[in-house]
Amino acid sequence: MAPDEHDHKHCVAMFEKLSEYIDGELDRASSREIESHIEACAACKTCLATLKTTVHLCGSIAANPVPEALSQKLRTFLLENQSSGGRPTAFKR
Amino acid sequence: MTSSRNRKKIKDRDTELIEAINSGRHEQFQELVQRYEQKVYNFGLRMCGDVYDAEDVVQDTFLNVFKYLKDFRYETKFKNWLYRIATSTCIKKRRRSKFAPERELSLEEFFPDEDAAGPNEIPDWAQLPLDQVLNEELSQHLKAAILSLPEKYRVIVILRDIEGFSTAETSQILELKRSNVKVRLHRARLFLRDQLKGYFEHGT
Numbered sequence: 001m002a003p004d005e006h007d008h009k010h011c012v013a014m015f016e017k018l019s020e021y022i023d024g025e026l027d028r029a030s031s032r033e034i035e036s037h038i039e040a041c042a043a044c045k046t047c048l049a050t051l052k053t054t055v056h057l058c059g060s061i062a063a064n065p066v067p068e069a070l071s072q073k074l075r076t077f078l079l080e081n082q083s084s085g086g087r088p089t090a091f092k093r
Numbered sequence: 094m095t096s097s098r099n100r101k102k103i104k105d106r107d108t109e110l111i112e113a114i115n116s117g118r119h120e121q122f123q124e125l126v127q128r129y130e131q132k133v134y135n136f137g138l139r140m141c142g143d144v145y146d147a148e149d150v151v152q153d154t155f156l157n158v159f160k161y162l163k164d165f166r167y168e169t170k171f172k173n174w175l176y177r178i179a180t181s182t183c184i185k186k187r188r189r190s191k192f193a194p195e196r197e198l199s200l201e202e203f204f205p206d207e208d209a210a211g212p213n214e215i216p217d218w219a220q221l222p223l224d225q226v227l228n229e230e231l232s233q234h235l236k237a238a239i240l241s242l243p244e245k246y247r248v249i250v251i252l253r254d255i256e257g258f259s260t261a262e263t264s265q266i267l268e269l270k271r272s273n274v275k276v277r278l279h280r281a282r283l284f285l286r287d288q289l290k291g292y293f294e295h296g297t
Contacts, residue, residue: 019279025260046215047286053219053226054286057235058254060227063135070134070148074126074155081159082119 010037014044018051107171115163126155129172132256133179139251140183142240150186154179169265176256177266180248187244198246203283218293231292238288246281253278 014037020026021034038045107128113121130151137150157178165174218226227235239247252258252266253274260278264271 016279019282020275023260025275042214046219049215049219050286050290051282053223054282054289055254056223057227057231057289058239058250058285059257060223061139061232061235061255063131064138066131066134066151067144067148070151071130073152074130075123077152077155078119078123078126081122 011041011044014038014041015047018044018048019055021048022052022055102167103170104167105170105172108167111162111165111167111171115165122159125158129175130155133175136176136179136251136256137183139236139239139255140180140244140248141186142236146186150179150182153182157182170262173258173262173266176252176258177268180252180266183248184244198243198280198284203280203287216290216293218289231289234292235285235289238285241288242281242284246277246284249274249277250281250285254282 014034017026017030017034021031026034038048107125110121110125114125133154134147134151137147137154138144141147141150154175158175161178165171239250242250248267249263252263253260258266260271260274263269263278264274267274
């Protein structure tokens with residue numbers, strides 16, 4: 001899109017599709033439209049870059065280990081239920 | 094209309110194990126727990142924000158899996174079925190705040206204000222390599238921001254961006270239209286982006 005065609009309405013329409021664009025869920029024509037808009041619109045370019053980083057940061061959150069006491073509780077529960085023929089009982093909290 | 098009897102059986106890495114458990118080898122359930130306890134624990138932690146609640150989520154989820162596994166019809170991946178149970182367990186756990194209405198996040202509140210002063214350049218934090226950005230402090234800030242999202246947005250951003258489920262899988266787990274999953278995910282991401290922006294702007 002040429003800079004002189006740039007308007008706020010177009011920005012809103014692009015802005016709404018940025019997540020789908022990041023996820024690769026848009027068809028080729030819509031992706032191209034976003035790419036050419038981004039070239040001409042600094043605000044949307046910044047939005048896209050910060051949104052992408054946000055998504056990547058979420059995916060980089062490290063998993064916490066399971067507390068050993070909880071794993072032990074689960075093992076005990078399973079052993080008790082095996083011996084009771086597989087009928088589930090409640091956990092001891 | 095598709096009859097459930099005509100539905101294709103979905104095979105995945107857990108199918109063999111589930112068939113063994115359902116044929117009476119209950120000792121194999123331990124293997125299933127080992128495969129998923131950390132996943133469910135972290136899901137509970139991200140959803141509830143409390144280690145004790147997360148432990149309850151793990152216990153209640155596996156108790157329900159144990160109870161209902163015999164009814165599992167292989168119409169979905171086991172993992173998706175497990176997360177459906179874990180999600181409803183988390184939601185029940187958070188019911189105490191049921192009187193607080195879920196705020197609708199509007200797109201407009203995240204849309205950059207054209208009149209606002211300030212440059213449009215991409216900020217440093219969005220350009221740095223991730224391993225230089227995500228330190229422990231930022232990780233805590235991000236987790237707190239996720240927790241501050243209304244539940245219907247939080248569950249989607251966790252399933253999609255942390256647990257790595259696709260839009261189709263998330264829509265199946267939550268029994269929501271794909272279009273709703275996409276809209277909520279976008280709003281949740283914009284909210285988190287805003288929170289991160291605030292974090293870096295305040296120089297913490």
